[in-house]
Amino acid sequence: MxxxxxxxxxxxxxxxxxxxxxxxxxxxxxxxxxxxxxxxxxxxxxxxxxxxxxxxxxxxxxxxxxxxxxxxxxxxxxxxxxxxxxxxxxxxxxxxxxxxxxxxxxxxxxxxxxxxxxxxxxxxxxxxxxxxxxxxxxxxxxxxxxxxxxxxRLLPGVLNDETSALFDSFQDNLLAPPVYTRPEVFRNWKVPDVLLSGNHRHIEDWRHEQSLARTQQRRPDLLQ
Ligand code: 6GU
Incomplete structure (x- = not known):
């Protein structure tokens, strides 16, 4: 372009x-x-x-x-x-x-x-x-x-992970879910267990629920 x-x-x-x-x-x-x-x-x-x-x-x-x-x-x-x-x-x-x-x-x-x-x-x-x-x-x-x-950032080949633009907030009218990185515990604040479970089905379900809840709370207009 x-x-x-x-x-x-x-x-x-x-x-x-x-x-x-x-x-x-x-x-x-x-x-x-x-x-x-x-x-x-x-x-x-x-x-x-x-x-x-x-x-x-x-x-x-x-x-x-x-x-x-x-x-x-x-x-x-x-x-x-x-x-x-x-x-x-x-x-x-x-x-x-x-x-x-x-x-x-x-x-x-x-x-x-x-x-x-x-x-x-x-x-x-x-x-x-x-x-x-x-x-x-x-x-x-x-x-x-x-x-x-x-x-x-939408041009094919620009993002490292080709799929990552697909998961952006707004791309599917849902806000993105929360994300975490190391350490697992910081000042007693823990990362949600499901993200450490290694169960990718559960992780995807959790992320989708979080996206929905976050959208309902912050941007209900996107769900209309
Ligand atoms: Cl495109 N221009 C200016 N001057 N103000 C703006 C805008 C553009 N979009 C929102 N506010």
Whole structure:
């Protein structure tokens, strides 16, 4: 999968993809992330990318020209399956959407700032609008990082244990069961006996019960 990201803050997005699982995905050639500084596509003095909004009001709007230059020059080199705008008024990211998007080859992500981007970009270039939840971030960059992480770990061959993404919370609408590691007893706090029993039927049954109970208690909405 190839992901291109248009942003005014490329520095903010260098680190999140350079560690752990996503770094391994890149090392294995399964994921490519390319950052593009929007200012490089501005032909205006001081590489201006935003302007006052028509109609008045506080807050700047990301202007047409640099964005169109960036999008069209990237589109000339790559055929994108989706052009995604990260915005709090987009469709909320859920595991189902992550699963679907992880099947695509090429994605172009646009990170908004200030009051957002000129509506005409959304009408004429954007094919999908995504929010990562009902709260406001200062820009789309951290949302883009969340999206790339959610997709990258789903790519076949990225996770060591091929099956482990299948057991994630949400993958089957159930929260994950509790997990334990050594030591068996710490300050008199014991690991549940069943996990030490070696009986894999019992262990699977226990985990499923725990998942159900945890989901009922914390996220009953998932069971509807
Ligand atoms: Cl995608 N962008 C911003 N600025 N805030 C958000 C968001 C996106 N998703 C949730 N809050």
């Amino acid at each position: 190839r992901i291109d990201i248009i942003t005014v803050l490329p520095e903010l997005l260098e680190s999140p993809f350079s560690h752990s699982i996503l770094q391994r995905a890149k090392d294995k050639g399964l994921l490519e992330v390319h950052l593009h500084n929007l200012r490089d596509y501005s032909t205006l003095p001081r590489a201006q990318v935003d302007d006052y909004q028509f109609g008045g009001g506080a807050g700047m709007v990301m202007m047409m020209e640099p964005l169109v230059n960036a999008i069209e020059s990237l589109q000339a080199a790559t055929r994108y399956d989706e052009v995604i705008y990260l915005t709090p008024d987009g469709e909320t990211l859920q595991q189902r959407m992550a699963n679907q998007l992880s099947l695509q080859e090429n994605l172009l992500l646009i990170c908004g700032h200030y009051k957002g981007i000129d509506e005409r970009i959304r009408e004429h270039f954007v094919t999908k609008e995504i929010s990562i939840g009902d709260y406001v971030l200062s820009g789309g960059e951290l949302a883009a990082a969340v999206l790339v992480d959610a997709l990258g």
